[in-house]
Amino acid sequence: MSSSPQPDPGAGHSAWREGLDRLRSTATTEPGRLRIIGAALAGLLVLFGSVTAWQVSGRAAAADAVIGHSQPLSADAADIYRSLADADTAAAGGFLAGGQEPRAVRQRYEKDIARASELLVKAAANTDAGDPAGPRIAKLNEQLPLYTGLVESARANNRQGLPLGGAYLRYASDRMREELLPAARALYETETGRLGSDYGDAKDLPWAAFATGVLALGALGWAQRRTYLRTNRVLNHGLLASTAAATVLLLWLAVGHGVARAGLTQSYEHGAKSLQVLNEARIAALQARGDESLTLVARGAVLTPRGDDAYESSYRAGMQKLIGGDGVPVGGAPEEGSLLDRAQALADGAAGRDPVAGAIRDVRQWQQRHRDARASDDSGYYERALPKVIGEKDSTGESFDRVDTGLSRALTHEQGEFRRAADDGRGALAGLAVGAVVLAVLGAAGAVLGIGRRLAEYR
Amino acid sequence: MRAGTGRRRGPAAAVGCAVAAVAATALLPSSAAGHPERSVDPVRPGPHGASVAAARAPAACTAPEASLRPSTADGPAVQRIKNRGRLIAGVDQNSYRWGYRDPATGELSGFDIDLVRAVAKAVLGDPGKVTFLAIPTNQRIPALEKGKVDIIARTMTINCDRIKQVAFSTAYFEAGQQVLAPKGSPVTAFDDTLKGKKVCTAKGSTGESELRHESHGAFVLTVPNQLDCLVRLQLGQVDAVITDSALAAGQAAQDPSVRLVGKPFTTESYGVAMNLKDADLVRRVNAVLEDYRQGGAASPWMLAYRKWLEHDLKGITAPPEPKYKD
Numbered sequence: 001m002s003s004s005p006q007p008d009p010g011a012g013h014s015a016w017r018e019g020l021d022r023l024r025s026t027a028t029t030e031p032g033r034l035r036i037i038g039a040a041l042a043g044l045l046v047l048f049g050s051v052t053a054w055q056v057s058g059r060a061a062a063a064d065a066v067i068g069h070s071q072p073l074s075a076d077a078a079d080i081y082r083s084l085a086d087a088d089t090a091a092a093g094g095f096l097a098g099g100q101e102p103r104a105v106r107q108r109y110e111k112d113i114a115r116a117s118e119l120l121v122k123a124a125a126n127t128d129a130g131d132p133a134g135p136r137i138a139k140l141n142e143q144l145p146l147y148t149g150l151v152e153s154a155r156a157n158n159r160q161g162l163p164l165g166g167a168y169l170r171y172a173s174d175r176m177r178e179e180l181l182p183a184a185r186a187l188y189e190t191e192t193g194r195l196g197s198d199y200g201d202a203k204d205l206p207w208a209a210f211a212t213g214v215l216a217l218g219a220l221g222w223a224q225r226r227t228y229l230r231t232n233r234v235l236n237h238g239l240l241a242s243t244a245a246a247t248v249l250l251l252w253l254a255v256g257h258g259v260a261r262a263g264l265t266q267s268y269e270h271g272a273k274s275l276q277v278l279n280e281a282r283i284a285a286l287q288a289r290g291d292e293s294l295t296l297v298a299r300g301a302v303l304t305p306r307g308d309d310a311y312e313s314s315y316r317a318g319m320q321k322l323i324g325g326d327g328v329p330v331g332g333a334p335e336e337g338s339l340l341d342r343a344q345a346l347a348d349g350a351a352g353r354d355p356v357a358g359a360i361r362d363v364r365q366w367q368q369r370h371r372d373a374r375a376s377d378d379s380g381y382y383e384r385a386l387p388k389v390i391g392e393k394d395s396t397g398e399s400f401d402r403v404d405t406g407l408s409r410a411l412t413h414e415q416g417e418f419r420r421a422a423d424d425g426r427g428a429l430a431g432l433a434v435g436a437v438v439l440a441v442l443g444a445a446g447a448v449l450g451i452g453r454r455l456a457e458y459r
Numbered sequence: 460m461r462a463g464t465g466r467r468r469g470p471a472a473a474v475g476c477a478v479a480a481v482a483a484t485a486l487l488p489s490s491a492a493g494h495p496e497r498s499v500d501p502v503r504p505g506p507h508g509a510s511v512a513a514a515r516a517p518a519a520c521t522a523p524e525a526s527l528r529p530s531t532a533d534g535p536a537v538q539r540i541k542n543r544g545r546l547i548a549g550v551d552q553n554s555y556r557w558g559y560r561d562p563a564t565g566e567l568s569g570f571d572i573d574l575v576r577a578v579a580k581a582v583l584g585d586p587g588k589v590t591f592l593a594i595p596t597n598q599r600i601p602a603l604e605k606g607k608v609d610i611i612a613r614t615m616t617i618n619c620d621r622i623k624q625v626a627f628s629t630a631y632f633e634a635g636q637q638v639l640a641p642k643g644s645p646v647t648a649f650d651d652t653l654k655g656k657k658v659c660t661a662k663g664s665t666g667e668s669e670l671r672h673e674s675h676g677a678f679v680l681t682v683p684n685q686l687d688c689l690v691r692l693q694l695g696q697v698d699a700v701i702t703d704s705a706l707a708a709g710q711a712a713q714d715p716s717v718r719l720v721g722k723p724f725t726t727e728s729y730g731v732a733m734n735l736k737d738a739d740l741v742r743r744v745n746a747v748l749e750d751y752r753q754g755g756a757a758s759p760w761m762l763a764y765r766k767w768l769e770h771d772l773k774g775i776t777a778p779p780e781p782k783y784k785d
Binding site: 098153157159161162163164166167168170171298299300301302303307309310377378379380382383386 | 547551552553554555559560561563565590591592593594595596597598683684686687689690693710713714
């Protein structure tokens with residue numbers, strides 16, 4: 001404020017001393033004290049406004065990042081992961097059908113590879129140097145063409161009727177499981193970690209803003225009490241207006257950020273978390289399906305150290321993760337802690353629960369059909385087992401497709417839930433930063449005017 | 460780790476035994492028949508219990524290929540198959556030219572499969588009355604012991620360990636470990652041309668033990684299945700493959716740019732395996748094999764050889780001579 005003492009231009013140290021001396025002498029007179037109080041009040045209000053604007057903008061930016069950047073990137077990474085797993089499953093399925101590879105299966109494989117490549121380009125464009133996602137994307141870009149090359153060798157040999165095709169397919173699938181999928185998973189985890197940290201930033205309480213707000217209100221209260229004690233006047237309009245502005249801003253901040261937090265928490269609890277579990281469930285289902293096909297491709301060529309078929313064992317492990325143990329009739333609940341159990345617990349509303357419940361039923365049926373197909377193959381009827389796995393009707397393939405569709409529907413629903421809650425949360429912060437500046441300026445003006453009224457009495 | 464079906468010494472046990480057998484054979488002409496095998500056994504490190512066990516029964520190990528004399532008389536085992544109306548055979552589905560499922564037709568075919576059909580024809584009068592079960596390498600003996608299958612025809616090597624657990628027919632094929640390399644490769648045999656090269660072999664196979672004993676300066680890559688070696692060879696990850704000649708022929712048949720080089724450096728005889736209790740079935744299968752070998756160049760054996768193997772495994776003019784122990 002213009003009323004504050006100005007230090008003389010001159011050498012630093014002595015000028016500072018002189019300023020202090022003048023301040024001290026000013027503080028000994030009432031008008032001088034009033035000038036200092038007015039300046040301090042105005043300063044505090046401006047500080048409150050700027051800290052609020054600064055902290056709220058940070059949180060709004062983080063909320064924007066959640067909705068516009070990290071969540072889509074996390075969803076894209078999940079999609080890369082899923083597309084790759086899906087491509088591997090489609091490759092094995094098409095291989096089993098041999099020369100009669102259905103066009104739809106081939107198209108599914110091609111679509112998956114195209115989708116993964118496209119998303120990798122997008123992910124790379126969103127990655128800065130030094131980003132931990134970078135090396136993962138590079139690895140995926142390097143391995144993907146090798147993988148597709150192996151799959152084509154497998155197809156070519158298979159069409160020649162050579163068992164070498166099966167060996168190529170197993171090798172391709174090993175590359176997928178040992179190189180590509182872990183890299184895709186790591187990318188997904190990196191992006192999801194970024195999502196988590198953006199959530200954290202957006203939900204972080206603006207303590208500095210609260211503290212300066214409380215401080216400004218306290219100072220205003222004290223100044224008004226001082227005025228009252230000295231003049232016996234109850235109301236100073238300027239200071240009252242300033243108090244009102246500061247109170248409104250503090251309440252707006254508390255309510256606005258509180259609502260934003262709640263919205264974001266909900267979008268995390270009901271959206272992001274369900275999305276993660278559903279994505280994992282979908283991938284577990286894809287891998288179990290791939291294993292099931294590879295069991296028939298490998299025909300006992302690869303065993304576990306215990307002497308069981310390696311792919312059948314892997315199928316069982318995948319199913320265990322997805323829904324739990326075998327031997328439960330259709331309609332049986334998923335085992336506690338399994339992915340579908342968790343997805344069911346996280347789903348809310350009929351639109352969220354129904355597709356998950358459907359997927360659970362279909363996985364149980366899949367398990368039953370799988371047992372049946374294995375029994376045929378194990379008793380020497382490969383030709384009967386094959387249609388039970390890749391046939392169009394009443395096959396495990398049909399069950400798998402239903403599971404995949406159900407989980408995909410659940411994912412779409414949860415994506416919508418996420419978006420709605422996150423949008424609501426972000427909306428609660430809208431205008432707050434601008435409002436903070438306006439209210440702070442109004443408050444500061446009120447304080448200056450209020451103190452000015454008192455000063456005028458001394459002229 | 461995944462176990463291999465490749466050149467399938469299930470538990471590494473077989474190696475010590477094979478060594479003992481080879482050593483014993485080599486020693487026989489110059490020394491007394493009762494020459495204690497214990498003295499040659501420790502030459503090779505590794506396969507432990509089994510070779511000691513083998514050493515305890517030296518007499519049984521001099522000619523494990525010797526089987527029971529053929530007979531067409533029905534015993535309980537043959538009767539069991541006739542009552543069932545089907546022969547249950549354990550086979551491989553992945554060994555090209557031996558036992559594999561053609562992806563186009565879904566049908567099993569190969570040298571071993573033809574042999575099984577000949578047995579079915581002889582016992583049941585119909586080569587189609589067979590249930591083929593895909594039996595993994597390490598399940599061959601348990602499958603016979605549990606009665607899951609009547610016979611196993613799955614490029615199974617006769618050796619002194621196994622004849623204590625299962626009964627074998629007379630040898631129907633002779634093979635040996637051999638090197639497979641691309642045409643024009645500097646690798647020409649199981650010798651020093653392998654120096655500095657990468658070679659591939661199936662995990663747990665005879666090839667792996669041979670390489671452990673004498674690698675000729677080669678770097679060894681092991682894979683779950685012998686066919687995986689051909690994938691690695693085509694991808695340029697290895698320079699040569701070591702597997703037995705019979706399976707190597709199956710690999711060469713799938714890739715005209717590779718060939719078998721050098722001579723086989725071990726000798727292995729394949730037999731049809733059966734339950735030890737099914738002596739009548741052993742005699743019956745031996746009778747089938749007698750017929751299979753009859754006819755010189757036009758014998759069913761030679762026809763099957765020419766159909767499945769000759770192109771990639773040249774130079775065989777006759778089936779192996781049967782040996783009998785009674």
